[in-house]
Amino acid sequence: MSLSLISLGLYDLRDISKKALDEARLCNILYFEDYTSYYDNSLEEIEKAIGLSIERLSREGIENNSEKIIKEAKQHKVGILVIGDALSATTHSSLLLEAKQKRIKIKVIHGSSILTAISETGLFLYNFGKITSIPFENKEIYEPYEVIKRNKPLHTLLLLDLKDKNYMNAREAIDYLLRIEEERKEKLFTEDTLCVICCALGSDNSIIKAGKVKDLIKLTFDKYPQCLIVPGKLHFHEEEFLETLK
Amino acid sequence: MSLSLISLGLYDLRDISKKALDEARLCNILYFEDYTSYYDNSLEEIEKAIGLSIERLSREGIENNSEKIIKEAKQHKVGILVIGDALSATTHSSLLLEAKQKRIKIKVIHGSSILTAISETGLFLYNFGKITSIPFENKEIYEPYEVIKRNKPLHTLLLLDLKDKNYMNAREAIDYLLRIEEERKEKLFTEDTLCVICCALGSDNSIIKAGKVKDLIKLTFDKYPQCLIVPGKLHFHEEEFLETLK
Numbered sequence: 001m002s003l004s005l006i007s008l009g010l011y012d013l014r015d016i017s018k019k020a021l022d023e024a025r026l027c028n029i030l031y032f033e034d035y036t037s038y039y040d041n042s043l044e045e046i047e048k049a050i051g052l053s054i055e056r057l058s059r060e061g062i063e064n065n066s067e068k069i070i071k072e073a074k075q076h077k078v079g080i081l082v083i084g085d086a087l088s089a090t091t092h093s094s095l096l097l098e099a100k101q102k103r104i105k106i107k108v109i110h111g112s113s114i115l116t117a118i119s120e121t122g123l124f125l126y127n128f129g130k131i132t133s134i135p136f137e138n139k140e141i142y143e144p145y146e147v148i149k150r151n152k153p154l155h156t157l158l159l160l161d162l163k164d165k166n167y168m169n170a171r172e173a174i175d176y177l178l179r180i181e182e183e184r185k186e187k188l189f190t191e192d193t194l195c196v197i198c199c200a201l202g203s204d205n206s207i208i209k210a211g212k213v214k215d216l217i218k219l220t221f222d223k224y225p226q227c228l229i230v231p232g233k234l235h236f237h238e239e240e241f242l243e244t245l246k
Numbered sequence: 247m248s249l250s251l252i253s254l255g256l257y258d259l260r261d262i263s264k265k266a267l268d269e270a271r272l273c274n275i276l277y278f279e280d281y282t283s284y285y286d287n288s289l290e291e292i293e294k295a296i297g298l299s300i301e302r303l304s305r306e307g308i309e310n311n312s313e314k315i316i317k318e319a320k321q322h323k324v325g326i327l328v329i330g331d332a333l334s335a336t337t338h339s340s341l342l343l344e345a346k347q348k349r350i351k352i353k354v355i356h357g358s359s360i361l362t363a364i365s366e367t368g369l370f371l372y373n374f375g376k377i378t379s380i381p382f383e384n385k386e387i388y389e390p391y392e393v394i395k396r397n398k399p400l401h402t403l404l405l406l407d408l409k410d411k412n413y414m415n416a417r418e419a420i421d422y423l424l425r426i427e428e429e430r431k432e433k434l435f436t437e438d439t440l441c442v443i444c445c446a447l448g449s450d451n452s453i454i455k456a457g458k459v460k461d462l463i464k465l466t467f468d469k470y471p472q473c474l475i476v477p478g479k480l481h482f483h484e485e486e487f488l489e490t491l492k
Contacts, residue, residue, distance in 0.1 A: 010356050014265040017255055017358065085358060087365030093487060097368060100490045110256050110363045110448055112263065112331060112356035115371060119333030120354050122343060125361060126377045130400055133372075154376055202356055241339060244346045 001028075003073040003099045005086035007111025010202035012040035013049050020109045021050065027079035029072055030054045033062055033092075037083035037114075038167060038225035040203065046081065054081065062091050066098055073104045085113035114227060117201040118157055121208055122241025123231060129154035134173050134228075136161045145180040149188050153233035160227055167224045170197040174213055174228065189213070195230055196242065199223040210245040247274075249319040249345045251332035253357025256448035258286035259295050266355045267296065273325035275318055276300045279308055279338075283329035283360075284413060284471035286449065292327065300327065308337050312344055319350045331359035360473060363447040364403055367454055368487025369477060375400035380419050382407045391426040395434050399479035406473055413470045416443040420459055420474065435459070441476055442488065445469040456491040 006024050009015025024030060032043055032054045047054050057065070057080070072078050080092070086108050087093050099106050119125050129151030132144045148156045160168035177189040191214040199207040200223035207223055209216065234242070252270050255261025270276060278289055278300045293300050303311070303326070318324050326338070332354050333339050345352050365371050375397030378390045394402045406414035423435040437460040445453040446469035453469055455462065480488070 007358065009263055009358075014268070015263045015356070017261045017263050019260040022260070085362040085365065088362065088371060090370055090483070093365065093368050093370070094483065097483070097487045097490065100487075108363075108366050110261070110358035112253065112255075112358055113362045116331040116334065116359045116361050117354075117356045119331065119339065122339050124336055124339070125334060126379075128376065130375055131372045237336070237340065237343070241343050241346075244343065 001073060001075060001077045002105040002107060003069070003096070004077070004079040004107040004109065005092055005096065006079050006081050006109045007086045008039065008046075008081055008083050009111035010084060010113065010117055011200065012203065013045060015112055015202060017109070017111060020111060023107065023109050024050045024079050024081060025052065026077060027052070028076040029078045030081065031057045031069070031079070032081045033057045034083060036089045038162065039083045062095065066095050069095065070098055070102055070104065073099060074102070085111050085115070088113060088115070112202065114159070114201060114225070115157070118198060118227070118229060120201060120206075121196050121198065121210070121229060121245065123155050123196070123229065123238050124235065127155050127232065127235070127238070129156055129232070131157050131159065133159040134161060134168065134176055136163055136168060138176055142180060145177060145184065145188065148230050149186070151232060155232045156230045158228045158230065160225070162225070167226065169224070170199070170221060170226045170228045171217060174217060178213070189230065193230065194242070195228060196245065197221060197226060197228055199226045208245050210242040247319060247321060247323045248351040248353060249315070249342070250323070250325040250353040250355065251338055251342065252325050252327050252355045253332045254285065254327055254329050255357035256330060256359065256363055257446065258449065259291060261358055261448060263355070263357060266357060269353065269355050270296045270325050270327065271298065272323060273298070274322040275324045276327065277303045277315070277325070278327045279303045280329060282335045284408065285329045308341065312341050315341065316344055316348055316350065319345060320348070331357050331361070334359060334361070358448065360405070360447060360471070361403070364444060364473070364475060366447060367442050367444065367456070367475060367491065369401050369442070369475065369484050370481065373401050373478065373481070373484070375402060375478070377403050377405065379405040380407060380414065380422055382409055382414060384422055388426060391423060391430065391434065394476050395432070397478060401478045402476045404474045404476065406471070408471070413472065415470070416445070416467060416472045416474045417463060420463060424459070435476065439476065440488070441474060442491065443467060443472060443474055445472045454491050456488040
């Protein structure tokens, strides 16, 4: 039959599109994958909204069970509900590739994503460079710092790790970058660096705050998920916008 | 009152989220802006789906009428329906900034966007560099070529111009890049360069085709909108995926 990657969108059940909802309802087997992102509704609430029972997949679930899923997709209409836009994680494109290679019909239904929602900061999307992410286990990890450096004069979006419903906050991301700065001493990320913190974008309680690192670390943000942006060179328009977020 | 930027999503009316639909229905004054993107439904069809009358804005409309819109937003709940995700064009963030500066309540409802939909190519979103776009009037324009060069080894997404319902196609984009190559002779974009063409992503008739320039230019694509991707260094996984799109 077929394999569909169905996007739930950015934050909660009200972000799903009609296209995604209709596609989900046509499926015989539905999985929900929530290890890569925060989602504000429970599995039970999603089941109620769609009207079908859904099986939760862990990260190991999708990687270890790809054989099972592919096998099912040969016989049934299988859908995987994904938070944000469908292919943001590489495991999804692996699965899609496997299905394509096995000549299973595939379909992707798109949804809203943090990767474009960050335009709410007033920073222009075409002024961003490569995206990077900060893992919890980052003792020997230099990639995020180096991406900021290589991206300059472009902006850098740093996505933050999550593990077992524990979401990294922007403060931890800043502490990590300051620690690498202390090792590297390249004056790339200091207490005077301008940053933007985004919390719970797409929700009614979203917070966007711009400021120097030394000012931002005095604040506490309790809405999740959070991400951090290190702006590069600012267009005067972007600068003015960030002023309103200080 | 307030100003809301309301995303319609990627392709047609079935891409709108419940959040966006509900927000639109709460507005007293609704505008629709379609100069930056292709949308598969007519203004009349959108009006019918939302149940309110809507005024169309041209590019000049949003730029020249910002004063009028801001003035209305002081008294009324004003919504602007935007194709794709709400802030992809800089005119929208200008308008939002103006509203913020005038202390008008603002709201952004997000939607699916071409900027993440391109992950359907199997190329990883975090391997992309800066986005660029090719205008119709490009005689003295070198920016897209230079962005591809600077982005290497990252991938480059090239968005294509539209004007008065005339959409640039991927062939025109390729011809433009070959012409700049002929001037520059940097062997950056030749007949042997691997490219990916995306047409009508998000629709049931979407086409994604990968191949060398010399092979792609033999093909004709009649679905719109189209965009072009010039991949950089490929992960073996991305390479395998593109193989299925040849």
